[in-house]
Amino acid sequence: TRWPPAVAMDRGTAALVCPSAMDIQQLRCFVAVAEELHFGRAADRLHLTASPLSRRIRELERELGEELFVRGYHQVRLTRSGRDLLEPAADVVRRFDALRAQRPDRTARPARDIGAAPVLTPSVVDLVLGTFTRLYPDIELPITLERSAVLMDMLCARKIDLAIVHLPVTDPGLRGLELARYRYAVATRSDDELASRRRLRLADLTDREMLMPSSKLQPLAMKNLRDFLVRAGIRNLNELPHADSIHLAARVIRTRSITLVAADPDNPSTRNFAGPDFALVPLDEPDLHFAAGVAWRADDESADPILARVIETLRTGRGVTPLVI
Structure with missing residues (x-):
């Protein structure tokens, strides 16, 4: 099997060039399932639910044009293509994680990646961003604009930390907080x-x-x-x-x-x-009516003190100007 450049690569870091449709989360999901040979255990390992995990694997298979797993009722096993992919994919994930570990310490200037649905009323987005900057004036807030459904998937894949979206939230691994209700x-x-x-x-x-x-x-x-x-x-x-x-x-x-x-x-x-x-x-x-608010990963509320404080401030309304509904 001839893999695209993200997989068929030499050992040099400079060769880690991924095709546009492939991303590190797809490879991370593949490696987890390949090592666990079980979608449920792999989902637990990645702090995901089975649905977005399975979707990521299918996306990777479509990108590569290869089936990577034989899916049985009670078991999962690798195809030949999957076995060929496992070692180079695991190497890419290890190298990526090593690069992340070498980044400058973010505690001096904290940053959180925010997603926002572009069709939401600006007052909802302003409320969330304003709460962040009031509590943490030096925080960096890179913003991704996408429709709500895409942002929910990005949350599950850990590409963003908080999403300002249309509600409700349905994924059991996510939590939501309503901030405004519009007629x-x-x-x-x-x-x-x-x-x-x-x-x-x-x-x-x-x-x-x-x-x-x-x-x-x-x-x-x-x-x-x-x-x-x-x-x-x-x-x-x-x-x-x-x-x-x-x-x-x-x-x-x-x-x-x-x-x-x-x-x-x-x-x-x-x-x-x-x-x-x-x-x-x-x-x-x-x-x-329709509701708008924020969504986040359930495990982050206890693991991320910055995010937890922002969510609690939004939830209780302490120092927050109420939205006109």
Whole structure:
């Protein structure tokens, strides 16, 4: 088997060049399963649950174009390709960990990697970052912008330390804290018959096509929203293949469809429906809302004192300016 440069390498550190789709966490997951020959034990060893671990292995197999394991009902064993990969992959992981150990001590200037969903209202992100910097003025906060579902996976893979996301959190290895709860508004064309209404109920919308962004944004939150709409009698739901609010706005203008947006003018998605062409009518459904907050790995709350203090401050609201909900 001819492996790509990340695996078929000489012993020099300079040869550790990974192809773009492969990352160190995939190799770390592979090595753990290959050494344990058991997905459950490997997941425990990596402080992951079985689902993200299995997904990482599948991603690596797709990247390499090879099956690495024979998966039986009660046992796992390496394929020939898996046996060929194990030693060089373990060497890459050892070298990477050695490089991390040689980094300057971060205690003098602490840093935590933060993920944030770009469509969240800025006040939620500002609250979290502001709490960090108020408690730890010298802290570095590199930020990764990705949709909530991707950030949850990054947390499980230990690529980030805290995620500012749409809730709820479903992975048993993660914990979540709600910081804000937002109501919805109905976005229509300004010349739509609904635009003149002061408020709307879902019962007023049962004969209209309602556009929804892709459920990939946050699968469980979007499923909960869809289920709520169906129970309320909304039958003509059209889920688009992406979460682009600009495209949603264009569809509303061109097709006279409607959609739901956050009833918050500062929300990045809602701002795309500003201007004379659109109307935003508050939706009077007290039980329908979406939640935003933070997520983190459960074991970090006891192992990371900086993170634990920030979470506790957010949880108790000590010295934190409340969000307008």
